[in-house]
Amino acid sequence: MSNTNAPTVYTAADATGEYRDMLLRLMTRQLYAETATAEVFGRSIGVAPTWREKHLAAEFAFEEAQHSQMLCNLLTDLGEDPENLIANRPPAASFWRVDLDNWLHIAVFNFTVDRAGSQQIMEYRESSYLPWAEKMVVVLEDEEEHYKNGVENLREFSSVPEKLRTFQSIYNDMLPITLKRAFGRPDGPDNEFCLRTGLKRHSTEDVINRYMIEMRSYMDPAGLKFPPLERFAAENVELQDSTREILTSLQ
Numbered sequence: 599m600s601n602t603n604a605p606t607v608y609t610a611a612d613a614t615g616e617y618r619d620m621l622l623r624l625m626t627r628q629l630y631a632e633t634a635t636a637e638v639f640g641r642s643i644g645v646a647p648t649w650r651e652k653h654l655a656a657e658f659a660f661e662e663a664q665h666s667q668m669l670c671n672l673l674t675d676l677g678e679d680p681e682n683l684i685a686n687r688p689p690a691a692s693f694w695r696v697d698l699d700n701w702l703h704i705a706v707f708n709f710t711v712d713r714a715g716s717q718q719i720m721e722y723r724e725s726s727y728l729p730w731a732e733k734m735v736v737v738l739e740d741e742e743e744h745y746k747n748g749v750e751n752l753r754e755f756s757s758v759p760e761k762l763r764t765f766q767s768i769y770n771d772m773l774p775i776t777l778k779r780a781f782g783r784p785d786g787p788d789n790e791f792c793l794r795t796g797l798k799r800h801s802t803e804d805v806i807n808r809y810m811i812e813m814r815s816y817m818d819p820a821g822l823k824f825p826p827l828e829r830f831a832a833e834n835v836e837l838q839d840s841t842r843e844i845l846t847s848l849q
């Protein structure tokens with residue numbers, strides 16, 4: 599489905615019309631995600647149980663702030679006011695539906711939400727808008743470390759049955775909202791436009807499934823299951839059949 603023939607756009611001035619509009623929508627989505635994530639990690643310094651965890655939280659908060667700033671700069675180059683955009687974002691806690699005072703919530707967030715963002719950024723790294731694609735290389739390097747820690751947290755929590763049960767119930771809430779916030783609708787004209795213009799290289803359906811399959815590879819050995827399908831329906835998350843299949847493979 600990918601289109602490698604779409605022309606590369608080298609500068610902000612060359613991004614025009616519908617292409618610019620879609621670019622702004624995608625970048626705003628990422629700006630929302632990066633700034634909300636910076637705030638979550640920043641707040642989590644206070645609730646992390648050990649100094650090692652507090653230090654990591656501070657490091658991640660700084661990196662997410664750097665990612666946010668890159669997006670601010672890119673949006674400014676396109677003539678937008680990033681402060682104005684950020685002011686319209688729901689508060690971080692409700693945006694990701696995470697309890698910022700609960701360490702288990704933060705751990706589930708780190709495993710779930712942060713990785714969904716990375717899967718999107720993998721698309722942007724290959725984007726036809728070169729100024730953006732170039733910046734995403736460093737971002738993804740940081741994100742690898744974040745996910746490693748998320749997976750480590752899952753392993754640690756899953757060794758205690760009671761903690762795993764709590765992890766599972768938070769995950770059941772957080773995964774559906776993550777799909778909605780991080781990826782958007784799995785089909786429709788926007789998707790086709792992104793593929794045609796090279797703003798993305800894979801369909802949203804493919805990106806979601808890639809994410810789910812990666813998650814499953816860490817969930818399965820830890821004993822974590824996908825949330826029941828009703829949880830996705832309750833959040834009005836549109837699911838393609840292929841995604842449903844992955845979800846039902848580990849219930």
Ligand SMILES: [Fe+2]
Pocket residue numbers: 632635661662665715737741
């Ligand atoms: Fe980030």
Ligand SMILES: [Fe+2]
Pocket residue numbers: 635662712740741744
């Ligand atoms: Fe991250």
